[in-house]
Amino acid sequence: MIAVKGLEGQKVMILGLGRSGLSAARALRAGGAEALCWDDNAQARERAEAEGFACVDPLSRDGFEGVARLIVSPGIPHLYPTPNRVVAAAWRAGVPVDNDIGLFFQSFGGSDWDGFDTMPRVVAVTGSNGKSTTSALIHHILDQAGREAQLAGNIGRGVLDIDPPGDGGVVVLELSSYQTDLARSLTPDVAVFTNLSPDHLDRHGGMGGYFAAKRRLFAEGGPDRCVIGVDEDEGRYLANQLAEAAGDDRVISVSVEEKLTGPGWHVFSRKGFLSEYRKGRQVASIDLRGMPGLPGAHNHQNACSAFAACRALGLGPREIEKGFQSFAGLPHRSQLVGERGGVRFVNDSKATNVDAAAKALQAFDKIRWICGGLEKDGGLGGLLPYLGTVSKAYVIGREAANFAMQLGGIEVEVCGDMASAVALAAAEAEAGDVVLLAPAAASFDQYDSFEKRGEHFMAEVAKLL
Structure with missing residues (x-):
């Protein structure tokens, strides 16, 4: 568990007691905060009470009295199509609204890292399609290469349920737009944008709001390296915004539609072959056609994004290729x-x-x-x-x-x-x-x-x- 830091001795309200809500309550308690829980579902409240948490209706009189923060589960709308009544009440009371992702980044790291040779890192993956496969593939490659790695977020475990990472450990997070939209702290070391297509438009007030939610991971997170799918205008815009110059290798461009060979760092797939180019020269190539867990062009895009993220973490092309070969794919995805x-x-x-x-x-x-x-x-x-x-x-x-x-x-x-x-x-x-x-x-x-x-x-x- 990642114990929440910075809220010791304070009251924190949890809205929504599903997986992420209860996980946040436990992590807050472990960090010395008082977690007050609420869910409209009586059975969910009973589960929380069985773990010793107090359930307090935030809409009751003085419900937000003395509350330092409201933590909202991802399924609860906080702005569009209409704000949840509890969220709106928090605004009026001046209580900051956050989610478990924000708590995670706020609390990740500690004095025990002083003795590490290599600092733990976080890879965060977002986008419309392929983010689950890309996240799982990055985790699999790291695991097969003998690196300590944990998979969490919108896939695997809740972000606050993971174990504190060891020396050189990597946490791979899949993050949905619901999660990136609200988190008050977003500081990954490597951030990945797979692609963008219309989805969840009612929740974000249209395509612009949907893209803005994804963009927060990069614009506000300040990652050291960004892996950006550039086959849509939004990806090209994002890559352009993040790069200081054409040769800025802090941005790794990814494509399955065109050959990318200009200055900078590029990974692309054509006719089933993945290629890595740096400063206009090819430095690696992998034949993806025989990879049983990665069929089709959409999975080749996932492979390119995962390859780029793992290269940013220092893995070699042959290590990554071995991971591709043994990846079995995810349930319900091709x-x-x-x-x-x-x-x-x-x-x-x-x-x-x-x-x-x-x-x-x-x-x-x-x-x-x-x-x-x-x-x-x-x-x-x-x-x-x-x-x-x-x-x-x-x-x-x-x-x-x-x-x-x-x-x-x-x-x-x-x-x-x-x-x-x-x-x-x-x-x-x-x-x-x-x-x-x-x-x-x-x-x-x-x-x-x-x-x-x-x-x-x-x-x-x-x-x-």
Whole structure:
């Protein structure tokens, strides 16, 4: 556990008692603060009380009396579409609002580091798509190279639940826009921006607010090295803002769409080959085509980002390549579930938006595509250029008919539920086909999470295999 520093003897209110909320309460108590907890869910409050925490309604009279800070869980809106009532009350009371990420960076480090030969470092990864795979890949590479590494944040453990790092230890954090938007302290040593596509727009008041939340990690965090995906205008803008000159190697540019060979530090992938260029000269190359855990161009982008971050940490290209070779991938992200009669079944339930689904469709040929769910803002127009690999679409979800109407130019069958879609796709598939779950939509119309949706797909495939 990372005990929270700087709030000793003070009262701190915790709003939201899920994984991050309870973790923050424990870390605050370990650091000598008094954690006051609240959640609208009575069972969540009971769990907190069972651990000895006092539950106090912050909206009660004098609820914020003597409170030094309000810690808000990431699922609770603090500004858009409307501020949570407790957050608004904290503003009126003059109580600073923060989250567990802010507490982590505020508390990371201590006098025990004085005896270390190499200071522990933090790598923070954000972006719209690929940040989970990129974070897990960085952690895996470090682990395979014999480096002490921990994975936390939006993946793995809560940031305050990790162990204090040892000499030369590295903490790899996946950070969502919900987390970067509110944290009062953001000071990673290496920060990674994978890419940007429309997502969570209601939560951030539009695309500008969404990008601004991501940008805080770099503009306010002051990392020593920045790894920036430059295949969108926002990434190019960010790289330009962070670099002092064209040859500033504190910024490592990453691309899967173009060759980057100018002055500075670049990592890019073309036709399945990763290349590293520094000062206009190639210094490393890796063939990604045979990496089983990294199929498709979108995973090659993840590989480039992870490669750049690990190079910034001092690892050599061959060490990184070994990590690529042994990386098995993450569940629900281009996950090969099984094969029958030359037909492969792939679970990419994490493809919850149009951009992620488009990348999945580009990773395979001859696709039997299972899609649909709770449609996000912007419609499905961004998918239309990538439907050439789709033999047929099998649409699920409560609004399957409306979803199907937007998929012009391909054969579509409205199935409604996962079991029907998997059974029909498998029955119609031929050798060489891929039955791909890449929903291009959120899961919440039929499932509690994308993980539950992916697990249902895998269970239906298991019946066939």
